[in-house]
Amino acid sequence: MRMPRLPLFAVLLLFPVNLLSAWDVDLSLAVPGGIVSVAAVDREEISGGVELWYQGRRVSSAEGIPAAVGYVALLPLPCDLSAGEVELRVKNALDVVSSLELTIEGRDFIYEEISLNTAMSELRQSDDPRKMEESRRMWELLGSFDPAASLTEEALVLPVGEARQSSSYGDRRLFLYRDGGESRSLHYGIDYAVPVGTPVAAAAGGKVVLAADRMLTGLSVVLEHGPGIFSIYYHLDSLLVNEGDRVENGETIGSSGMTGLATGAHLHWELRINRVPVDPLLFLHRPFVLP
Ligand SMILES: [Zn+2]
Structure with a gap:
């Protein structure tokens, strides 16, 4: 009987990442508004680019930059990211992708309404x-x-x-215009x-x-x-x-x-x-x- 094929990232997750890939991930700031950093001593290990994916959407990408020891890619986490699973994809110089599922903690942001006078309404619109x-x-x-x-x-x-x-940072804003219109922004x-x-x-x-x-x-x-x-x-x-x-x-x-x-x-x-x-x-x- 043929065994079902697992996607590459699922296979990789069966093993500790560091057995397969010569890169490390730092999750100490893995919150909306923070970063995930991926470090490698050898640039080739991350030189194909590093990406974060959330619900089928690429939310950020980074290249390796020189750091004190080796290279690091800093992946920002946007403030509109909800708590949940994010997939980290790291591509090496040979285009081989290794992948890791990360859990992102949620974060509460403030909601505020801002009334603009006529001049400010016109400027914004x-x-x-x-x-x-x-x-x-x-x-x-x-x-x-x-x-x-x-x-x-x-x-x-x-x-x-x-x-x-x-x-x-990350306030959810509702701008109220003088003519009765409104718009939302972060x-x-x-x-x-x-x-x-x-x-x-x-x-x-x-x-x-x-x-x-x-x-x-x-x-x-x-x-x-x-x-x-x-x-x-x-x-x-x-x-x-x-x-x-x-x-x-x-x-x-x-x-x-x-x-x-x-x-x-x-x-x-x-x-x-x-x-x-x-x-x-x-x-x-x-x-x-x-x-
Ligand atoms: Zn401001």
Whole structure:
């Protein structure tokens, strides 16, 4: 009698992963808004790319980047991921895929409603070509992958210290427009309620890849801290850096404000890994890659 054939990942799961594959997985931040990291001493073991799949949908992908020992691929977990099983797929240089089922813990997020005045309603609903172009450029920038950028080994610092948070990462938002319309969105960063003019520090050392005035986000700065890893600062009142500058961890990059679409003075701070917004607070007391 013929034995039914098992899919490759099912066969692999019958054995401990490390017998078959020379890579390790770190699940210490495997929550929505966190990361799963896959490390290999030999780049060939992960050089075909690493992916996370959830309910038939690829939720993130990453390439191996140089780390203290070997290479690491950082897979972000989006904030709209529910608790459940996620499949990790690791492809080596010979296109052989090894796979692992992971269980992701759920996480509660806050729901908030935000009423916008006429000017802010128009700004958010506008299809001004400048807004579209700025959004396209940002998407391109966050997907850019500079293999020469070295991954910071520091934990992040808070850009405005222990200031009060007025919105959290992953908030489920309902915007109420002046004309009675509404739209839903997710809040991808953290808002700190600080007075206009508060110094804003770089959360980690890196390179300034954007310093510009944007329609929705006002004076904005994006820093790159490693290949595919960016921190973002919005609604600033002044900029102290230019594109191309290098900054140290904690260095002042500008001052906070309420430029762009802002209902009050605040700093919006965001962290992106391979385009996906993750929770910056998870990286305050540990580096992106554990030693
Ligand atoms: Zn915000």
